[in-house]
Amino acid sequence: MKFSISREALLRPLALVAGVVERRQTLPVLSNVLLDVREEGLSLTGTDLEVELIGRTMPSQVEEQGAATVPARKLMDICKSLPDQSEITFALEEGRAVLRSGRSRFTLSTLPVAEFPNIEDTQGSIELSLPRGTLKHLIDATSFAMAQQDVRYYLNGMLLELRSNLVRTVATDGHRLAVCSRSADIEVEPAQKLIIPRKGVLELVRLLDDSDEPVSLTLGASHVRAHTGDFTFTSKLVDGKFPDYERVVPRGGDKVFIAERAQLRQVLSRTSILSNEKYRGVRLQLEEGNLQVMANNPEQEEAEENVEIEYTGASLEIGFNVSYLIDVLNVLDEDRVQMTLADPNSSALLEEPGGGDAMYVVMPMRL
Amino acid sequence: MSSGPAQLPLGVGLRDDATFSSFLAGGNASLVERLRSQLDASGEPLLFLWGAEGVGRSHLLQAACHEATDRDLRALYLPLAELGHFPPHMLEDIERLDLVAIDDLEQVLGRKRWEEALFHCYNRLRDANKRLVVAANASPRQLEVRLPDLASRLSWGMTFHIKPLDDQGRADALKLRARVRGMQLPDEVARYILHRGPRRLDELFEALETLDRASLSAKRKLTIPFVKQALGW
Numbered sequence: 116m117k118f119s120i121s122r123e124a125l126l127r128p129l130a131l132v133a134g135v136v137e138r139r140q141t142l143p144v145l146s147n148v149l150l151d152v153r154e155e156g157l158s159l160t161g162t163d164l165e166v167e168l169i170g171r172t173m174p175s176q177v178e179e180q181g182a183a184t185v186p187a188r189k190l191m192d193i194c195k196s197l198p199d200q201s202e203i204t205f206a207l208e209e210g211r212a213v214l215r216s217g218r219s220r221f222t223l224s225t226l227p228v229a230e231f232p233n234i235e236d237t238q239g240s241i242e243l244s245l246p247r248g249t250l251k252h253l254i255d256a257t258s259f260a261m262a263q264q265d266v267r268y269y270l271n272g273m274l275l276e277l278r279s280n281l282v283r284t285v286a287t288d289g290h291r292l293a294v295c296s297r298s299a300d301i302e303v304e305p306a307q308k309l310i311i312p313r314k315g316v317l318e319l320v321r322l323l324d325d326s327d328e329p330v331s332l333t334l335g336a337s338h339v340r341a342h343t344g345d346f347t348f349t350s351k352l353v354d355g356k357f358p359d360y361e362r363v364v365p366r367g368g369d370k371v372f373i374a375e376r377a378q379l380r381q382v383l384s385r386t387s388i389l390s391n392e393k394y395r396g397v398r399l400q401l402e403e404g405n406l407q408v409m410a411n412n413p414e415q416e417e418a419e420e421n422v423e424i425e426y427t428g429a430s431l432e433i434g435f436n437v438s439y440l441i442d443v444l445n446v447l448d449e450d451r452v453q454m455t456l457a458d459p460n461s462s463a464l465l466e467e468p469g470g471g472d473a474m475y476v477v478m479p480m481r482l
Numbered sequence: 483m484s485s486g487p488a489q490l491p492l493g494v495g496l497r498d499d500a501t502f503s504s505f506l507a508g509g510n511a512s513l514v515e516r517l518r519s520q521l522d523a524s525g526e527p528l529l530f531l532w533g534a535e536g537v538g539r540s541h542l543l544q545a546a547c548h549e550a551t552d553r554d555l556r557a558l559y560l561p562l563a564e565l566g567h568f569p570p571h572m573l574e575d576i577e578r579l580d581l582v583a584i585d586d587l588e589q590v591l592g593r594k595r596w597e598e599a600l601f602h603c604y605n606r607l608r609d610a611n612k613r614l615v616v617a618a619n620a621s622p623r624q625l626e627v628r629l630p631d632l633a634s635r636l637s638w639g640m641t642f643h644i645k646p647l648d649d650q651g652r653a654d655a656l657k658l659r660a661r662v663r664g665m666q667l668p669d670e671v672a673r674y675i676l677h678r679g680p681r682r683l684d685e686l687f688e689a690l691e692t693l694d695r696a697s698l699s700a701k702r703k704l705t706i707p708f709v710k711q712a713l714g715w
Contacts, residue, residue: 266703267664270494287494289698355664358494394487436489462492478490 116181128170239333278306315350528639
């Protein structure tokens with residue numbers, strides 16, 4: 116194989132595809148990226164056996180078609196560090212990949228193309244298409260609540276629920292839960308519920324933007340595939356049930372206050388400086404018109420802040436992991452936030468005043 | 483557990499209901515088969531299950547009721563250990579249901595009103611071609627039944643002895659129940675729990691419930707030190 120390509124045409128697909136490649140690998144070939152050049156263009160593939168990403172781009176010239184696998188990170192680091200607008204020539208010579216650009220020359224090892232695994236082409240039972248901006252918003256609004264390496268496989272991912280005219284994402288790590296729903300012009304009967312693993316969610320969202328351009332989804336029994344223009348993303352699904360989120364959303368809270376979101380976030384982040392580093396606990400004292408936020412740490416240092424809120428009703432003292440509250444305030448986009456509480460042992464509901472498309476449930480801490 | 487700050491967990495654990503898919507049949511495969519097919523048109527009208535404490539009598543009866551509900555049939559589970567203190571009115575009109583599961587039969591034996599009510603219950607269910615499954619701690623012959631007519635009814639149907647699981651079976655059952663909850667239980671941790679934990683399976687599964695909540699709260703993996711701490715061993 117031999118082709119030449121501009122640095123800029125190669126860099127974006129290469130960076131995204133290399134993002135899928137894990138630093139530590141069970142199979143040596145998994146640290147490589149598969150380059151396949153044909154008349155119609157160059158495709159790059161990275162995989163960790165769970166998530167696969169194929170990017171397509173146009174070389175400036177194809178002298179000889181063919182395929183090769185080369186170390187993904189080294190290739191990316193080389194391309195990144197070449198000067199802007201460089202023209203790169205890539206050739207396979209005696210089993211090694213030779214990359215030339217201006218007066219630079221790099222020789223990279225290769226591994227046989229036949230060893231490169233591809234996720235089997237599953238029979239897609241359902242195909243549908245969503246605006247990229249819709250899917251990006253749904254993921255951005257909930258992905259922070261996914262668990263990391265929990266013993267419960269189903270928490271280390273995101274539930275994507277697709278039903279006629281509605282898309283919903285749900286994520287929870289067992290301490291807080293995020294759910295976001297948007298209407299969409301789709302027909303799905305019966306409703307589909309898939310759990311996309313954490314890594315798949317984080318890679319998928321990198322392919323999306325805020326546009327109304329479509330992302331087409333193919334849902335298989337064990338895989339989900341997404342096409343966006345030049346990229347094809349495939350992820351295995353987590354096999355299992357996701358908890359029923361409706362059971363977790365509190366309904367009985369009678370203490371409802373409204374605060375300025377940015378102001379409350381600043382108060383919480385300042386207070387958090389003196390919270391216990393391990394537990395990150397802060398104490399909220401809810402009074403008519405005022406919310407007091409307090410934190411202290413094992414060194415007996417203390418922080419106390421007061422913030423004006425819209426609230427009339429009984430007072431309440433409740434503890435929270437401050438990071439969980441800040442995470443929610445970061446993803447809400449309204450200027451104001453509404454928080455509904457019941458008692459010190461029951462979960463809190465955070466949302467836009469009057470209820471937006473997202474709901475956040477945070478369990479309190481016993482301090 | 484500890485007196486320091488503690489994050490309360492959300493109720494997002496998966497429910498570990500007593501169903502057939504969470505029951506490790508072990509040496510009881512034919513019993514489970516009969517029980518599952520009891521609701522078929524050709525199913526046994528009467529089944530009698532007996533076995534020692536903690537072998538899974540209640541689990542099997544509840545599983546049969548879940549299965550009936552899944553088939554859109556009406557079923558009722560009657561644990562007489564809890565309900566036996568009341569007069570037996572609950573057995574009236576019971577033949578309107580498709581399946582009746584009576585647990586802990588031994589609890590009401592020797593009491594005239596209950597024995598008579600059970601006798602009529604047997605007859606009415608049979609006449610209505612409905613299904614009945616009864617569980618007790620001893621076989622029909624060993625049970626001390628005062629009413630001879632009831633004693634004869636108890637041995638009308640098929641009788642099964644629920645065999646306890648051997649050590650390998652107990653390990654498999656523990657791992658199965660962990661899997662139903664979506665938890666990964668490493669082999670060495672399962673071995674530790676079996677070695678150190680209670681002998682009775684139902685108590686073992688209660689420990690699993692405690693671990694489920696504790697690991698959700700602490701975001702910890704199930705390691706031996708964590709199990710020790712969470713269960714106070």
